[in-house]
Amino acid sequence: MTEAAVRQALLGVIDPELGDNVVDLGMVRSVEVDGAAVSVTLALTTAGCPLRAQLQNDVRDRVGAVPGVASVEVHFGEMTADQKKQLMARARWKARGEVVTDIPATTRIVAVASGKGGVGKSSVTANLAVALARRGLVVGVLDADIGGFSIPRMLGLEDERVEAVDKKIVPLSLAVGSSGGSLRVVSMGSIEGAGEDEAVMLRGFMLNRAVQHFLEDVRWGALDYLLIDMPPGTSDIQMGLARMLPRAELLIVTTPALAAQKVAARAADMARKGYLRVAGVVENMSAFVCEHGTSYPLFGSGGGARLAEQIGVALLGSIPLDPAVAQGGDTGQPAALAPAGLVTDAFAALAERVVTDAIPPVEMSSCTARLFEKVEAALGPAAG
Numbered sequence: 001m002t003e004a005a006v007r008q009a010l011l012g013v014i015d016p017e018l019g020d021n022v023v024d025l026g027m028v029r030s031v032e033v034d035g036a037a038v039s040v041t042l043a044l045t046t047a048g049c050p051l052r053a054q055l056q057n058d059v060r061d062r063v064g065a066v067p068g069v070a071s072v073e074v075h076f077g078e079m080t081a082d083q084k085k086q087l088m089a090r091a092r093w094k095a096r097g098e099v100v101t102d103i104p105a106t107t108r109i110v111a112v113a114s115g116k117g118g119v120g121k122s123s124v125t126a127n128l129a130v131a132l133a134r135r136g137l138v139v140g141v142l143d144a145d146i147g148g149f150s151i152p153r154m155l156g157l158e159d160e161r162v163e164a165v166d167k168k169i170v171p172l173s174l175a176v177g178s179s180g181g182s183l184r185v186v187s188m189g190s191i192e193g194a195g196e197d198e199a200v201m202l203r204g205f206m207l208n209r210a211v212q213h214f215l216e217d218v219r220w221g222a223l224d225y226l227l228i229d230m231p232p233g234t235s236d237i238q239m240g241l242a243r244m245l246p247r248a249e250l251l252i253v254t255t256p257a258l259a260a261q262k263v264a265a266r267a268a269d270m271a272r273k274g275y276l277r278v279a280g281v282v283e284n285m286s287a288f289v290c291e292h293g294t295s296y297p298l299f300g301s302g303g304g305a306r307l308a309e310q311i312g313v314a315l316l317g318s319i320p321l322d323p324a325v326a327q328g329g330d331t332g333q334p335a336a337l338a339p340a341g342l343v344t345d346a347f348a349a350l351a352e353r354v355v356t357d358a359i360p361p362v363e364m365s366s367c368t369a370r371l372f373e374k375v376e377a378a379l380g381p382a383a384g
Contacts, residue, residue: 001068003031006038009066009275012246013058016051016362018087019105021246022059025087029077036070038063043077045084052076054362061249065277101215101245102168106362107140107223109248110279110354111241113271115263117148117232120284121253123329124319125229126154127336127343128251131351132225133181134336137361140171140226143187144237146210151229152189156332162190168219176337184223186214211237212244224361238267242274249279249359251316256286256303261310268311279358280316281308282350288321289342316358317350319343 010031013022022028022042029041040059044052056074063072079087103109112128114121122145129139143151152158152172160172171184188210220226228248231237241248250271254264268278283304287297298321308315319325322343328335336347355361 001033001036001038001066003033005066005275006031006033006040006063006069009062010040010059012062012248012275012277013055014105014247016054016106020090022055025090026083027079027087036068037073038066038069038071039073039075041075041077043079043083045079045087047076047078050363061277061279062275065272066275067272102218102220103140103215103226104220104222107220107226108359108361109226109228109245110359111144111228111230111245111248111250111276112253112282113230113238113250113267114232114253115265115267116260119232119253119255119260119264120319120325121232122150122154122229123325123334124251124253124282124284125227126151126329127319127325127334127347128350128354129155129183129225129227130176130334130336131347132227132354133176133183134179134348135351135355136177136179136181137224137355138181138222139183140220140223141183141185141187142211142214142226142228143185143189144211144214144228144241145231146188146237148231149187149189150329151185151187153332154329154334155183155185157185157190158332160190162186165219167217169214169217170219184220186218211240215244225359233267238270239274242271242276246275249277251280251282251354251358252278252307252311252313253282253284254303254307255284256297256300258300258303258306261303261307264307265310268307268313278311278313280314280353281311282316283307283318285321286318314353314358316353317346319346319350 010023010028011021027042029043032039059074060072112121112125129141132139141151143149157172162169162172171186172190174183176182252264252268254260271278281304285299287295289295304315304318320342324335324343335343338344
């Protein structure tokens with residue numbers, strides 16, 4: 001574990017108001033590595049910055065996920081007037097430069113991944129998205145499984161097609177519940193000409209270009225979360241995501257079986273080698289509960305807990321094996337939409353853990369943004 005590895009991980013810590021990472025913004029004053037202990041000092045625009053706790057947690061999460069790190073201390077200082085001026089100059093330049101993605105800096109990006117197929121990763125993505133939206137959140141769903149897309153059917157959107165406005169794709173929209181929550185969905189299956197029974201035959205480079213297209217050329221709008229349904233395994237798209245979205249965080253899906261657990265560990269290892277944070281584990285198909293209340297662990301037991309312990313993260317939820325999940329995926333009525341039931345409750349509990357513990361939404365309190373606005377007002381429109 002080196003200082004360079006720590007600084008690479010810090011590229012994933014984003015100031016949610018300026019939309020850039022703390023390294024390039026010049027906020028990282030020092031990185032000290034003493035064996036397995038790391039100390040990071042950040043310079044804030046103001047000593048009482050309301051985003052202080054947010055940045056502290058993000059630094060601890062990102063750096064703590066670097067292999068070999070046992071403890072992380074975060075210290076804070078305050079920028080000088082000249083340093084604030086340089087930071088605002090970079091923010092102005094970035095705001096007028098090439099827009100890489102339309103995803104707001106305040107959006108929590110969650111890649112739902114697995115080491116192998118068949119563990120129900122897409123059903124977890126679809127149902128978690130619904131469970132989050134039922135809380136009144138706006139949730140984007142990006143189906144990055146380009147050749148094996150299934151999200152449109154699972155959400156009842158298989159017959160819908162996206163449209164382009166001013167050369168930007170407008171996601172399919174789906175209202176959820178009565179709390180104002182909604183989904184915004186983009187998939188290869190929602191592109192005109194892509195049929196469910198037609199093979200998408202693209203090589204690795206073009207697969208990454210397709211995902212990049214969905215990131216750069218989609219008008220996502222304001223989102224609380226963006227869930228990315230990843231293809232299984234550890235290949236081109238996974239490596240491309242680490243490059244294109246260094247602030248993404250991973251949920252690893254596994255089944256209780258030991259074999260699935262061992263394969264899922266590879267997905268976590270790939271994420272960390274790409275300096276992405278693994279936020280937690282979800283165990284799917286944990287047990288079948290009959291109508292009399294007897295539980296049958298048809299696919300074994302304990303795989304989620306073992307994987308979480310192995311990779312040093314929390315087990316965020318266990319989803320029971322229930323025909324309602326498969327039926328909901330076939331009919332476009334996700335099980336998490338049901339008024340009540342074991343599966344509905346399990347996904348609601350998973351959403352609760354995500355929102356309150358593992359990947360909480362960004363709380364926007366004015367800090368650097370106010371300073372940015374003052375600089376903008378003082379300098380006026382940029383020339384040229």
